Amino acid sequence: MRPDTETQVAEAIRDATGPLSITGGGTRLWPDEGQGARLDMTGLSGITLYEPEALTLVVRAGTPLAEVNQTLAAEGQMLGFEPSALEGSTIGGVAAANASGPRRVLSGAARDALIGVRFVDGQGQVVRNGGRVMKNVTGYDLVKLMAGSRGTLGALTELSFRTTPLPQACTTLQLADLDPAMAVPALSEALGGPFDVSAAAWHPAHGTLIRLEGLAASVASRAAALSDRLGGFGTVTQMQGNPWPQLEPAAAGGDLWRIICRPSEAAALLSRLPVPLSLDWGGALIHVCLPQGSLPDLPRFSGHARRIRGDGPAILPAPHPVAARIERDLRARFDPRGIFQGTH
Amino acid sequence: MMQMPQPDASVLAHRDAIVARLRDALPDAVIDDPAETRAYECDALSAYRCTPLAVVLPQTTRQVSRLLALCHDMQVPVVPRGAGTSLAGGSMPTADSVVIGLSRMTQVLEVSPQDRLIRVQAGRTNLSVSTAVEGLGFFYAPDPSSQLACAIGGNIAMNSGGAHCLKYGVTTNNLLGVTMVLMDGSVVELGGPMGESGGLDLLGVICGSEGQMGIVTEATLRILPRPAGARPVLIGFDSSESAGACVAAIIRAGVIPVAIEFMDRPCIRATEEHAKAGYPDCEALLIVEVEGTAPEIDEQLSLIRDIAQGFDPVEFRESRSEDEARRIWLGRKSAFGAMGQLGDYICLDGTIPVTALPKVLAGIGDLSQQYGMTVANVFHAGDGNMHPLIIYDANTPGDLDKAEAIGADIMRLCVQVGGCLTGEHGVGIEKRDLMGVQFDPPDLEAQMRVKDAFDPHWLLNAAKVFPLGVSAPRRERRLNSKAPDAA
Numbered sequence: 001m002r003p004d005t006e007t008q009v010a011e012a013i014r015d016a017t018g019p020l021s022i023t024g025g026g027t028r029l030w031p032d033e034g035q036g037a038r039l040d041m042t043g044l045s046g047i048t049l050y051e052p053e054a055l056t057l058v059v060r061a062g063t064p065l066a067e068v069n070q071t072l073a074a075e076g077q078m079l080g081f082e083p084s085a086l087e088g089s090t091i092g093g094v095a096a097a098n099a100s101g102p103r104r105v106l107s108g109a110a111r112d113a114l115i116g117v118r119f120v121d122g123q124g125q126v127v128r129n130g131g132r133v134m135k136n137v138t139g140y141d142l143v144k145l146m147a148g149s150r151g152t153l154g155a156l157t158e159l160s161f162r163t164t165p166l167p168q169a170c171t172t173l174q175l176a177d178l179d180p181a182m183a184v185p186a187l188s189e190a191l192g193g194p195f196d197v198s199a200a201a202w203h204p205a206h207g208t209l210i211r212l213e214g215l216a217a218s219v220a221s222r223a224a225a226l227s228d229r230l231g232g233f234g235t236v237t238q239m240q241g242n243p244w245p246q247l248e249p250a251a252a253g254g255d256l257w258r259i260i261c262r263p264s265e266a267a268a269l270l271s272r273l274p275v276p277l278s279l280d281w282g283g284a285l286i287h288v289c290l291p292q293g294s295l296p297d298l299p300r301f302s303g304h305a306r307r308i309r310g311d312g313p314a315i316l317p318a319p320h321p322v323a324a325r326i327e328r329d330l331r332a333r334f335d336p337r338g339i340f341q342g343t344h
Numbered sequence: 345m346m347q348m349p350q351p352d353a354s355v356l357a358h359r360d361a362i363v364a365r366l367r368d369a370l371p372d373a374v375i376d377d378p379a380e381t382r383a384y385e386c387d388a389l390s391a392y393r394c395t396p397l398a399v400v401l402p403q404t405t406r407q408v409s410r411l412l413a414l415c416h417d418m419q420v421p422v423v424p425r426g427a428g429t430s431l432a433g434g435s436m437p438t439a440d441s442v443v444i445g446l447s448r449m450t451q452v453l454e455v456s457p458q459d460r461l462i463r464v465q466a467g468r469t470n471l472s473v474s475t476a477v478e479g480l481g482f483f484y485a486p487d488p489s490s491q492l493a494c495a496i497g498g499n500i501a502m503n504s505g506g507a508h509c510l511k512y513g514v515t516t517n518n519l520l521g522v523t524m525v526l527m528d529g530s531v532v533e534l535g536g537p538m539g540e541s542g543g544l545d546l547l548g549v550i551c552g553s554e555g556q557m558g559i560v561t562e563a564t565l566r567i568l569p570r571p572a573g574a575r576p577v578l579i580g581f582d583s584s585e586s587a588g589a590c591v592a593a594i595i596r597a598g599v600i601p602v603a604i605e606f607m608d609r610p611c612i613r614a615t616e617e618h619a620k621a622g623y624p625d626c627e628a629l630l631i632v633e634v635e636g637t638a639p640e641i642d643e644q645l646s647l648i649r650d651i652a653q654g655f656d657p658v659e660f661r662e663s664r665s666e667d668e669a670r671r672i673w674l675g676r677k678s679a680f681g682a683m684g685q686l687g688d689y690i691c692l693d694g695t696i697p698v699t700a701l702p703k704v705l706a707g708i709g710d711l712s713q714q715y716g717m718t719v720a721n722v723f724h725a726g727d728g729n730m731h732p733l734i735i736y737d738a739n740t741p742g743d744l745d746k747a748e749a750i751g752a753d754i755m756r757l758c759v760q761v762g763g764c765l766t767g768e769h770g771v772g773i774e775k776r777d778l779m780g781v782q783f784d785p786p787d788l789e790a791q792m793r794v795k796d797a798f799d800p801h802w803l804l805n806a807a808k809v810f811p812l813g814v815s816a817p818r819r820e821r822r823l824n825s826k827a828p829d830a831a
């Protein structure tokens with residue numbers, strides 16, 4: 001099914017008799033997702049409203065992310081949360097996956113930039129929430145609930161985002177020699193100072209990476225001050241080129257795991273894991289490859305680890321039983337016939 | 345006038361037994377003497393008052409859990425309360441309710457500079473969170489004007505904003521996790537590092553749920569490094585349109601100041617009389633604040649100056665010293681107090697697309713003439729969050745009704761231009777019956793489903809947010825199912 005309008009999406013859902021997989025570009029699927037009849041959302045395409053002076057974009061869910069990025073760039077703006085530019089990715093998939101890139105440490109996640117949604121629930125009912133203004137507490141915030149709900153509560157049909165001005169200048173500082181566990185204190189030092197760090201990561205090929213963005217003179221002065229501050233961690237150099245797209249983990253043999261933790265917990269976790277594919281968000285996000293079908297043996301920590309590619313769904317530790325009960329209850333209320341696929 | 349539902353007669357009839365069980369559970373925490381419970385009869389929407397059945401002031405999550413389990417068992421409605429500064433009637437009790445107040449839960453539980461977070465009990469005041477991390481060079485960004493008094497739990501329930509949210513976002517963007525007690529007494533942790541739990545974003549949906557999903561007892565908040573410095577400029581204009589257009593032009597140029605505040609002539613005049621900040625007597629003024637090191641501030645301000653020149657400002661006042669900066673903010677910070685001198689007021693907070701600013705300001709001007717009421721405007725212009733203040737006289741019969749009527753028209757206007765009823769104060773009882781202006785029935789139904797999942801019996805703060813007629817079937821289901829017992 002490839003509906004062109006919200007009304008057709010609603011009809012398709014009402015008429016569905018078996019499992020449906022709401023799909024955009026299919027670029028961000030987790031294990032076991034994407035089963036059932038495909039409800040292809042790419043027919044709902046196009047920008048509905050773009051007001052650069054109000055930092056507002058309203059866009060249909062099936063619009064390619066590349067098109068959104070292009071339209072914004074032409075007006076000197078961007079999606080501040082920097083979703084990875086995967087081939088074929090749609091803006092609806094970005095929202096449904098809460099896909100957020102390195103700039104999350106400064107600008108927040110997709111859920112923070114998302115200010116309004118329209119969606120069709122499991123009974124084929126169109127629901128609106130939020131709107132097109134960035135401050136809105138009118139009623140419950142279902143926008144947040146839908147962001148990252150991965151097609152389990154409804155089919156997103158239209159989204160409103162707060163946009164961000166493109167920075168005039170950008171530089172990346174590099175500390176080449178730190179191992180990942182040692183990188184985290186350096187990243188914390190940078191993020192804990194008045195430098196407006198816009199990304200803080202570690203990558204096996206580049207080492208420790210810290211990005212500064214903004215007006216040109218300001219970037220230069222912050223780069224100098226931050227280099228000073230980080231002197232104790234090793235030699236700081238300004239990097240040529242743009243390593244940031246490489247933070248998105250590439251396919252590798254085995255299963256891909258995504259671990260969210262407090263940066264202060266990262267060293268203990270890393271000591272039980274092979275060399276990670278990357279650290280991002282100042283050490284709060286670890287991507288690591290593990291042998292197929294295995295589970296990591298991790299100490300108690302305050303976050304969670306999830307297998308996002310490979311053998312089958314897995315999450316550690318098990319979700320809190322009360323939260324799990326509420327989630328089940330919500331899914332049953334938004335999708336009483338249980339037709340939306342999801343791995344949660 | 346706002347209506348409230350009939351109190352549950354069977355709860356009122358069992359008052360003494362209910363209080364006895366509460367006191368049995370928490371001997372030192374229960375207040376039921378009407379002379380004392382009266383202190384809890386309203387919040388900052390003081391036109392509406394109702395004394396609760398009892399007030400309980402617990403000190404720990406465990407105690408909150410015991411209390412809620414008890415109330416659940418007795419099917420007694422509960423109204424959570426932080427500091428009672430809600431402007432929407434969010435913490436106003438009902439006669440059949442037990443108020444659970446968090447004023448004794450003010451501890452700092454953990455500070456981690458490395459993780460850039462603080463964990464506090466939810467009764468702690470907003471400002472004292474920043475104070476607790478000041479020595480480490482950090483601050484907590486959301487800064488409602490009520491920050492000296494309001495509690496973090498109330499901020500989370502209302503998803504409160506502040507003057508600096510154009511750059512730093514509102515509460516939901518700075519909240520990493522909560523411990524929350526559900527109405528049946530069960531305790532749940534929501535959120536996690538980066539605010540992520542691994543499942544649905546329940547943290548995102550409880551934030552702004554106005555005390556209707558559970559009682560937040562602890563919160564983990566993101567703290568940010570304090571900027572090297574900040575400096576405001578004041579720009580005066582001879583028309584509101586120019587001021588509005590200047591805001592759009594600044595944002596369009598790619599500069600995002602930490603704050604852009606707007607005041608119109610009625611507000612400037614009242615403020616001058618009260619605070620004598622030395623503001624120019626003009627049609628509209630903006631206070632624009634930028635942050636950074638001195639050279640960074642200079643770079644941004646020179647850009648802003650160039651942009652402002654295009655709109656023929658009658659004044660462009662820079663601050664060369666701490667004292668001058670303080671004087672620029674002085675009028676803005678005393679604006680609400682100054683309005684209070686003019687009479688009683690209702691403070692609205694609809695948000696509009698910034699591009700609709702001139703149209704909405706003109707519309708408010710027309711309504712103000714039509715109703716013969718003074719409306720002063722002072723608001724966060726960068727994000728379109730208006731704060732029209734409607735001045736009325738509580739002692740003149742009919743004046744409050746008139747004020748509410750023009751208020752409703754202004755809110756309708758905000759929705760009509762693509763905005764919303766409330767940008768930061770919440771719906772409470774104040775805007776409850778206007779929800780139909782912004783939402784269709786299925787939109788409200790979807791929201792109520794979420795409450796069903798957290799509080800299936802609709803015992804928590806149930807007479808708020810949704811129009812009474814819309815929530816009635818859910819609220820009354822409990823009463824009906826209880827009817828035989830009460831008889």
Ligand SMILES: Cc1cc2nc3c(=O)[nH]c(=O)nc-3n(C[C@H](O)[C@H](O)[C@H](O)COP(=O)(O)OP(=O)(O)OC[C@H]3O[C@@H](n4cnc5c(N)ncnc54)[C@H](O)[C@@H]3O)c2cc1C
Pocket residue numbers: 387388423424425426427428429430431433434435446466467487488489490493494495496497498499500501502503504505506507554555556558559560561680768769770805
């Ligand atoms: C002079 C003045 C200026 C203001 N300025 C601003 C401003 O700039 N920005 C802004 O956003 N607001 C502002 N407000 C409104 C108000 O201060 C905020 O809504 C604030 O967050 C309320 O906090 P509180 O602790 O007083 O909550 P209360 O008034 O006690 O409660 C508010 C709501 O939260 C619920 N609640 C309270 N605690 C909890 C808890 N622990 N768990 C679950 N639910 C709970 C209550 O049931 C109620 O629905 C202002 C108010 C005043 C009087």
